[in-house]
Amino acid sequence: GQNIDQPTEMTATEGAIVQINCTYQTSGFNGLFWYQQHAGEAPTFLSYNVLDGLEEKGRFSSFLSRSKGYSYLLLKELQMKDSASYLCAVLDSNYQLIWGAGTKLIIKP
Amino acid sequence: GAVVSQHPSRVICKSGTSVKIECRSLDFQATTMFWYRQFPKQSLMLMATSNEGSKATYEQGVEKDKFLINHASLTLSTLTVTSAHPEDSSFYICSADVGTGPRKLFFGSGTQLSVL
Numbered sequence: 236g237q238n239i240d241q242p243t244e245m246t247a248t249e250g251a252i253v254q255i256n257c258t259y260q261t262s263g264f265n266g267l268f269w270y271q272q273h274a275g276e277a278p279t280f281l282s283y284n285v286l287d288g289l290e291e292k293g294r295f296s297s298f299l300s301r302s303k304g305y306s307y308l309l310l311k312e313l314q315m316k317d318s319a320s321y322l323c324a325v326l327d328s329n330y331q332l333i334w335g336a337g338t339k340l341i342i343k344p
Numbered sequence: 345g346a347v348v349s350q351h352p353s354r355v356i357c358k359s360g361t362s363v364k365i366e367c368r369s370l371d372f373q374a375t376t377m378f379w380y381r382q383f384p385k386q387s388l389m390l391m392a393t394s395n396e397g398s399k400a401t402y403e404q405g406v407e408k409d410k411f412l413i414n415h416a417s418l419t420l421s422t423l424t425v426t427s428a429h430p431e432d433s434s435f436y437i438c439s440a441d442v443g444t445g446p447r448k449l450f451f452g453s454g455t456q457l458s459v460l
Contacts, residue, residue: 268449277350277437277454278388322387332378332449336387 237261239335241323246341247313255308255321255338263328269297269308270322272337278322281308310340318342346372348440350452357428358460365423365455367438373418374440378449379411382435394421428459 239259247253259267266285270278284290284299284306296309308321323335347370357363367377375396380388392413393401400413410432412424421440425432435456439449 270451275435275454275456277451280450332390334387334390 237327237333239323239325239333241321241335241338243336244339244341246343247310249313249315249342249344251313252309252311253313253340255310255323255340257306257308257323257335259304259306259323259325259333259335261325261327261333264301265326265328265330267297267299267306268322268324268326268332269295269306270324272320272322274319281321313342315342315344346370346440346450348374348438348450348452350438350455352455353453354456354458356458356460359429360427363425363428363457365425365436365438365457367421367423367440367452369419369440369450372440374421375418376441377415377421378439378441379413379421379423380437380439382437382454384435388437391423425457428457430459433457433459 241257266283268283269281271281272278282297284297287299287301289296289298294311299306320337320339322337325333349368349370351366355363377394379391381391382388390403391406394413394415396415396418402408415421435454437454438452
């Protein structure tokens with residue numbers, strides 16, 4: 236079956252760095268997405284990786300290793316507003332988006 | 345980035361009534377739109393894939409007669425929850441596929457449905 240695993244919850248300190256991991260097992264692969272979702276709001280797009288390596292976009296970076304079925308989202312210089320759920324999603328061979336359950340990130344002052 | 349508008353953002357209705365939710369792509373044409381529902385503290389659950397000019401493809405376990413989807417134009421898809429019941433109360437979100445370049449989904453702002 237198709238499966239995406241990410242930690243349920245993580246806690247970090249304001250100003251620090253946090254890495255949220257995502258591992259996947261899907262039927263085919265056409266890219267991996269990271270979305271941010273604040274409570275009561277719809278997800279917002281953060282990143283898309285389809286090739287191996289690190290993509291940096293400001294304070295957020297996303298890494299992909301297709302051979303390992305692994306990705307991480309790296310958040311630097313954490314701010315209180317970064318407290319949210321972070322969703323990992325993989326586009327499979329049928330272009331179906333398979334969603335992880337999300338990682339709730341709690342930022343403490 | 346592409347903008348997807350979803351309306352209404354919040355609706356409260358009586359049990360037995362029908363509710364229509366609209367999803368519009370404002371600055372691009374979306375041949376494919378997706379409808380999700382999300383229960384509190386849970387991830388998104390895909391309900392159906394809506395293709396312009398054809399019937400929607402529903403996920404297993406989703407009642408097509410209960411959740412009517414219409415995608416009559418390249419910029420508008422609607423989800424109608426028919427004869428709503430309290431168990432239909434949920435957060436409904438649409439997304440649209442930009443369709444060019446790297447595959448990206450852009451989401452509407454969501455609709456919180458509460459059925460009394």
